[in-house]
Amino acid sequence: MRLFLGIDIGTFETKGVLVDEHGAVHARASRRHEISTPHENFVEQDADDVWWADLCVVSRELMASEVAGSATIVAMACSAIGPCVLPVDENLRPLRAGILYGIDARSASQITRLNQQLGEDAIFERSGNALTSQSAGPKIAWIAENEPEVAARTRWYLTSQSYLVARLTGRVTIDHGTAGYFHPLYDLASQKWNVDGCEDFVSEHQLPELLWATEIAGEVTAQAAAETGLPVGVKVTVGTTDSPAEAVGAAVVDAGDLMIQYGSAGYMINVLDEPQADANLWSAPFVFPGSFVLAAGTATAGTVTRWIADILRLDAEHGDEVLFGELIALAEGSPVGANGVLMLPHLSGERTPVHDPSSRGILFGLSLAHTRADVARAALEGIAHSIAHAFSAYADAGFATTAVTAIGGGTKNRILLETVSSITGEAQTVTDSFGASFGDAALAAFAVGVIGSRSEIKNWVKPVRTIEPNEASAVQLRRDQADYQSLYSATSELAHSRAGAQRG
Structure with missing residues (x-):
């Protein structure tokens, strides 16, 4: 063998x-x-x-x-x-x-x-x-x-x-x-x-x-x-x-394929056959000669999930699967829109499309009536708003995608994926991949000629399920997405001022 x-x-x-x-x-x-x-x-x-x-x-x-x-x-x-x-x-x-x-x-x-x-x-x-x-x-x-x-x-x-x-x-x-x-x-x-x-x-x-x-x-x-x-x-x-290895491991290899990686941060790769540049996205070569990408990314995703789980004092003694399962179960106790609580998950600044390292996290709209479930839901939806905001840079730049593939540990979070699909209107296919290490093995096989073309990598990968937009939730979530962007715009000047004062 x-x-x-x-x-x-x-x-x-x-x-x-x-x-x-x-x-x-x-x-x-x-x-x-x-x-x-x-x-x-x-x-x-x-x-x-x-x-x-x-x-x-x-x-x-x-x-x-x-x-x-x-x-x-x-x-x-x-x-x-x-x-x-x-x-x-x-x-x-x-x-x-x-x-x-x-x-x-x-x-x-x-x-x-x-x-x-x-x-x-x-x-x-x-x-x-x-x-x-x-x-x-x-x-x-x-x-x-x-x-x-x-x-x-x-x-x-x-x-x-x-x-x-x-x-x-x-x-x-x-x-x-x-x-x-x-x-x-x-x-x-x-x-x-x-x-x-x-x-x-x-x-x-x-x-x-x-x-x-x-x-x-x-x-x-x-x-x-x-x-x-x-x-x-x-x-x-x-x-x-x-x-890029994650993208290969999910068979995101042909022009028009787009990957959303739900990891410690959010990351997106749109595969191209020629270099394209846009001020709000990252342009770079891909892994195969003559291939390129337009990429986008958020500063946080899974890191915020872990942070909010710690803040809410959920059980961390029995491993991540139990911890995040408890967080999702708690968030399900709050309706779509988190009863008006909105989170800006910029705990480490934000990357595309705002490219603002001075932006900071915000929990907005809290009242004495809100619960731990509302905060948990707002955190998960806030991560989704951040990813959807980054994703919007592709449409703003006039780039279309043919297929969206979701990968990473966050794909186990139904609330997160469904919220992103509902905001963007895009279905996401979750693949049966072992992640970047699997993509590495495919690159190694390609390098020695066992895989003859990049499209043949698709034979290594199987789709698991597809997440469709929830139209019943989409109206509320898209309204919240607009408010999310407005919240960033309204607070960015103050965040910059405070960051400058701290550096001083």
């Missing part, structure tokens, strides 16, 4: 699978971990203690499975949260904790400076994107300005999966899809690094070799094999971040 290994490092959990050439999963393993928030707007993870340690634990568990002992591991792919920024020295030793993707909003002043230094129009023309908290370039600038001793010792600025692949193979690479979020350092049209005007904080020499996610970076070295339990010589692809 020929097997393909996929390992994904998520925000709170690492998962791995062994998959055969027909898409059947033969072994699974996982490991939980946490994020670090040392200061407001700072979100980090340790590259060795989390990323590499998790890969080693999960790969060893998979290699110890019965099926691994009687099969050949042909190739593997890794994905991880991103775009992250990790400075390393010439020996691949991390010089600080990895700075995470758009949920880390520390680089607001660097964004302002770069916009002034390069010009917003020039940045958009080069990158196909405006600078936001999702941009890796300003975070590199933050390191140069605030940790000059780290910047002076940095040989490469890596992202999460780049670090893992480098540890596995000894080759320092990054996929075009992730590099496309290193604005303003990546030229979308030429698909090359461009550090013009940014030489004061980074050189092209410090950026990894650009390749496509489906290219082979190298093979597992003897040293990596000793640490991970993987066989020496297993082919390792360049890999990508978790969201």
Whole structure:
């Protein structure tokens, strides 16, 4: 039997699978971990203690499975949260904790400076994107300005999966899809690094070799094999971040396919056959040569679910499934619209379409008559409003979708999915996928030619159910969506003022 290994490092959990050439999963393993928030707007993870340690634990568990002992591991792919920024020295030793993707909003002043230094129009023309908290370039600038001793010792600025692949193979690479979020350092049209005007904080020499996610970076070295339990010589692809891998794992691979990922944050990928740019969305290459995406994302989703469950003191001792089951059951005790309570779930700012790291969470409309059930319902609907608001950026930009696929842990939350469908008017198909790690295995199979075309990946994935808009609820929820956007607009100036006062 020929097997393909996929390992994904998520925000709170690492998962791995062994998959055969027909898409059947033969072994699974996982490991939980946490994020670090040392200061407001700072979100980090340790590259060795989390990323590499998790890969080693999960790969060893998979290699110890019965099926691994009687099969050949042909190739593997890794994905991880991103775009992250990790400075390393010439020996691949991390010089600080990895700075995470758009949920880390520390680089607001660097964004302002770069916009002034390069010009917003020039940045958009080069990158196909405006600078936001999702941009890796300003975070590199933050390191140069605030940790000059780290910047002076940095040989490469890596992202999460780049670090893992480098540890596995000894080759320092990054996929075009992730590099496309290193604005303003990546030229979308030429698909090359461009550090013009940014030489004061980074050189092209410090950026990894650009390749496509489906290219082979190298093979597992003897040293990596000793640490991970993987066989020496297993082919390792360049890999990508978790969201594109999730899309592949859900067979969102052809132009017009759109994925909504319900994870710790919300994320959307609309697949294109040519690059398109819009100021309210993120434009980047996809995982296959000649493929591109327009992406959108929220700053929070599952993180707010966990936060509100903690605030409401629900049972956390029996695992997430029980915890979130209790939250959904509590929320069902309140009607659609949460008896007038509206939540702005911007506990870590907000990403598309407002790109506002200073926005903050609000529970609006509370009275003495409201209950814990109303607050629970408002939180779940607030997450849905946030996702629907991000989704609306596609229609506003004139981009149509042919099929919407829902993935991630949040797909178990009926209230959340039905609310999003009712607001957007879009049906969502939930797929039978093991997530980004499954997508990684598919990328590995594609890289060595076992999967002959990207459309063939659809043969690996089966739909489970379809969530249709609830027209009985849609009128109330769409009215609340308008109020949600008005609430943000009415409070954004005050949020910016308070954020400035706190920074001062």
